[in-house]
Amino acid sequence: MTYQGVLTKMQTEFLDPIAYYLVFKNDFINFNQLLDKTISFEFVGYECLNCHLNKPIYRQGFCKSCFFDIPQAADWIMKPELSQAHLDIEDRDLEYEKKVQLQPHIVYLANSSNVKVGVTRKTQVPTRWIDQGAHEAIEIVEVPNRYLAGITEIALKDHISDKTNWRTMLKNDIKDENLVEWRDRLKAYIPDEAKDYFIENNSETEIHFPVLQYPKKPKSLNFEKAKTYTGVLKGIKGQYLIFEDDTVCNIRSNEGYVVNISIL
Incomplete structure (x- = not known):
């Protein structure tokens, strides 16, 4: 076939x-x-x-021409801290940017090759974790727009990785971590603008792959x-x-x- x-x-x-x-x-x-x-x-x-x-x-x-023109490939996709739709400022297409940026976003911890911090739209949980090959993950902050998620991620990156080692992830050369403890430990580094959105009580999600x-x-x-x-x-x-x-x-x-x- x-x-x-x-x-x-x-x-x-x-x-x-x-x-x-x-x-x-x-x-x-x-x-x-x-x-x-x-x-x-x-x-x-x-x-x-x-x-x-x-x-x-x-x-x-x-x-190449589409990549440098369409809003789906703008810099704020990979760098959420560059989002400006909440200020009514257009990058490439304000209508699209408002649709994507001005909705609930999650800052999370995921363990794929190591514990890392990441950002995704709330509607993309747990899909984002699956796509990264994470065997466990937890939400730590839920904010109303992409900008707040981005500045939170930037603040936490000083204390935890934001990268996945794809080879380690694929070899399954990993260990389980207590993500609740990681969440609580990182709370102190959340920026003031996002502190009220910290998720106090939740548990990690386990993911099994075929x-x-x-x-x-x-x-x-x-x-x-x-x-x-x-x-x-x-x-x-x-x-x-x-x-x-x-x-x-x-x-x-x-x-x-x-x-x-x-x-x-």
């Missing part, structure tokens, strides 16, 4: 273990059902996730360079497909690539 489509972030369902779906225009693949099966990939071309033209992908699934075999020395697959690849699927964690030969494919970093996928 062969599928063809544009790669986009896998959709997930919060089950035990997490369920993963790669959604194409007219079809979808449930990767959990393909564990221990041989899968073949063939790079076909590009399709920008915004203009849908066959143009080389620059970043985040967008061609993995039969973790890679010992993960090596990343880039469809543009490899053109073709065939391997036995052994797991899915974060947005990565894990194969028997230690090859791993980050679907998120290959967004906008058109591929053929064959189940052998």
Whole structure:
């Protein structure tokens, strides 16, 4: 059976273990059902996730011209502290920016390769944690806009990491942490503007991934360079497909690539 489509972030369902779906225009693949099966990939071309033209992908699934034009790729996406919609100040598209920035946001702690701080819209919990491959996470602050979440993250970054080591995460070379203790310890560093939004009483969320075999020395697959690849699927964690030969494919970093996928 062969599928063809544009790669986009896998959709997930919060089950035990997490369920993963790669959604194409007219079809979808449930990767959990393909564990221990041989899968073949063939790079076909590009399709920008915004203009849908066959143009080389620059970043985040967008061609270069779209990346520097559309609000979905503006700097405040990656740096929430740059958000200005609460001041009625436009960056690229004020209507879009208000829609995204002026809604409840969560500052959280997630343990994927280590305990890290992050920001996401409330509606993206627990999806954001799943996408990062976190096996446990907890909300620490819920604020009414993206700016407040951003300045809180910046303040906490002086005392805790904001990065995930993807190799450590995939090798499952991790340890459990008491995130409630981390939450309480970091409370003192929350900026004054966000102190009233601290979440006093909650518990951590545990996440289990469908993995039969973790890679010992993960090596990343880039469809543009490899053109073709065939391997036995052994797991899915974060947005990565894990194969028997230690090859791993980050679907998120290959967004906008058109591929053929064959189940052998």
